[in-house]
Amino acid sequence: SYVLTQSPSVSVAPGQTARIACGGDDIGTKNVHWYQQKPGQAPVLVVYDDRDRPSGIPERISGSNSGNTATLTISGVEVGDEADYYCQVWDSRSENVVFGGGTKLTVL
């Protein structure tokens, strides 16, 4: 089955740029989606199809995808960005929705 790998944690200072990676075999050929989940809340879709943002998501949140790594980038990080972030793909071979293990973003 297809596996998505994320680092457990990322820490950045306010105002800096956070990059959250999602690794997978040839992930650049898939559409990657990203969710933000704050404690006690449901996930929120923040990026879909590698780089598109749903309405209401600020432009400082962006996504990219190439080769074996997809990346969620948050510019000008704010305290309110502290959350767990999950990547997700559809694996057509196994006909399964696959989530990464999640990355906890801490704002120092």
Added chain:
Amino acid sequence: QLQMQESGPGLVKPSETLSLTCTVAGDSISRSSPYWGWIRQPPGKGLEWIGTVSYDGYTSYNPSLKSRVTISVDTSSYQFSLRLTSVTVADTGVYYCARRQSPAVDINFDSWGPGTLVTVSS
């Protein structure tokens, strides 16, 4: 504005069946919003897709859960439901219902219910 709400027992005994319902408000389960799903999250862990149902009853399931899962839809009641049989403690977690984005290139979920905690314990 779309709102979804999960409902069902918060406690289920091992070997029994977990049953949850998601009620949709502010949208209809129809051709315009055709796909709806269930995702779960064990305590302190990541997300796991359970399955998806279409407005006309077509289903797709996580291969690892397929033998125990049934998802059904009742468009007239604006509801869709989850049944998971033969539960164990490993099925404990928060269960979310969600709307699959449509139209979309492939599967992602653009709106989620608040989630409901289901504990499997005797």
